[in-house]
Amino acid sequence: MFSFFKKKPVAPEVPQVSAPAPVPVPATPAAVVTSDLPDLLPIEEPAQKQSWMSRLKAGLSKTSSNLSLLFVGAKIDDDLYDELEAALLMADAGVDATEYLLTALKRKVKEDKLLDAAAVKAALKQLLTELLLPLQKPFELGRHQPMVMMISGVNGAGKTTTIGKLAKHMQSNGQSVLLAAGDTFRAAAREQLMVWGQRNNITVISQASGDPAAVSFDAVQSGKARGLDVVMIDTAGRLPTQLHLMEELKKVQRVIGKGMDGAPHETLLVIDGNTGQNALAQVKAFDDALKLTGLVITKLDGTAKGGVLAAIARVRPVPVYFIGIGEKIEDLQPFVAAEFVEALLG
Incomplete structure (x- = not known):
C-alpha cells in the first residue's frame, strides 16, 4: 500500500488501552509525504503505483x-x-x-x-x-493533538468500511488512532467498527444503546487524555432529506466542538460512486448542514461511471481526499486528478 498524507512531526506515541487480540493483517511499508517535502509528491513503489492504476482503469473501464x-x-x-x-x-x-x-x-x-x-x-x-x-488536496496529519474527524454518509455508501481503511492507513503512517461508534441507530455499524478495531488493535469507544453525541464527546475526551493522534467518529447513516436526522448530525458536531475547541478538524462525507447525480445532491445537503472539509468516493469499480467528480468540481468543489475501488485496504487511495483522468480517458 502507498499513502499520500502530508505529515507534521508528532510527539512519541502514548500507549493506548489494548483492544481484543487483533486478526493479523498483512502490511507493506507505507510512504509518507512529510511537511518538509514539496506538496503532492507521494513517495511510492513503482509496482504499487502500477497495480493501483490497473485497478482504477478496470473500475472505470465501462x-x-x-x-x-x-x-x-x-x-x-x-x-x-x-x-x-x-x-x-x-x-x-x-x-x-x-x-x-x-x-x-x-x-x-x-x-x-x-x-x-x-x-x-x-x-x-x-x-x-x-x-x-x-479537488485534489493532500490529507495533512499532525495539525492537532488529537485530530478529530467526523465522518458521515448515507447507509450503503461504505462509510464504516472506509473508516477502517483510513485507520489502517494512518497507523501505517505512525499515527495512534481511536475510533468512536457514533452510529448508534444501526447495531450492525457498531459491530462492524468493533471488528475493524480488533483487526488493527485499535480501541473503539462504544455504547450498546447510547446518544451518538455523548459517544462522540467521550471519544474526544478519551483521545485527549491518552495523547492519541487521531480520533475518528462514525455517525449514523441517513438521507439528506431526513431533516430531523440531519439536525442530529449538527448536534453531534456541536458537542464535538465542546469536547475540544476547533473540533472536528475534518468533516468528511463518504459517497458511493455509483449513485450518479444523487451523489451531488448529497454533497450539497451535507455541506450546507456541516460545512464539509473533504469527500471520500467509494465503489468506483464495476458499473461506476466516475463523471460525478466533474459535476462536483463545477457545482460544489469540496476536496476529494480519497477514492476507493474495492474492499481491500490498498483499494482506498488518494485522489490524483491526472491519474483519474488517465484511467477515465486512457
Whole structure:
C-alpha cells in the first residue's frame, strides 16, 4: 500500500488501552509525504503505483470505453460533439460540467487548429484534468493533538468500511488512532467498527444503546487524555432529506466542538460512486448542514461511471481526499486528478 498524507512531526506515541487480540493483517511499508517535502509528491513503489492504476482503469473501464470509442477514426464535426455530450451525460458528469467541457473543447479546437481525433481527445483530457485539479488536496496529519474527524454518509455508501481503511492507513503512517461508534441507530455499524478495531488493535469507544453525541464527546475526551493522534467518529447513516436526522448530525458536531475547541478538524462525507447525480445532491445537503472539509468516493469499480467528480468540481468543489475501488485496504487511495483522468480517458 502507498499513502499520500502530508505529515507534521508528532510527539512519541502514548500507549493506548489494548483492544481484543487483533486478526493479523498483512502490511507493506507505507510512504509518507512529510511537511518538509514539496506538496503532492507521494513517495511510492513503482509496482504499487502500477497495480493501483490497473485497478482504477478496470473500475472505470465501462465509461472509459464509451468515451474512447468516440475518437476512433472520428471526424471533428458536430456529430462528434453530440456523441461526446451524450457520453459525458451518461457518465454522470451532469449538465453544467458537460456544457463547460464542450464549450472549452470547441474553443480549444478552434484556437489550436486541431485537425485529428487524437489531438481532440488529448485536449479533452487536459481540460478535464484542469477541472478536477481543485479537488485534489493532500490529507495533512499532525495539525492537532488529537485530530478529530467526523465522518458521515448515507447507509450503503461504505462509510464504516472506509473508516477502517483510513485507520489502517494512518497507523501505517505512525499515527495512534481511536475510533468512536457514533452510529448508534444501526447495531450492525457498531459491530462492524468493533471488528475493524480488533483487526488493527485499535480501541473503539462504544455504547450498546447510547446518544451518538455523548459517544462522540467521550471519544474526544478519551483521545485527549491518552495523547492519541487521531480520533475518528462514525455517525449514523441517513438521507439528506431526513431533516430531523440531519439536525442530529449538527448536534453531534456541536458537542464535538465542546469536547475540544476547533473540533472536528475534518468533516468528511463518504459517497458511493455509483449513485450518479444523487451523489451531488448529497454533497450539497451535507455541506450546507456541516460545512464539509473533504469527500471520500467509494465503489468506483464495476458499473461506476466516475463523471460525478466533474459535476462536483463545477457545482460544489469540496476536496476529494480519497477514492476507493474495492474492499481491500490498498483499494482506498488518494485522489490524483491526472491519474483519474488517465484511467477515465486512457
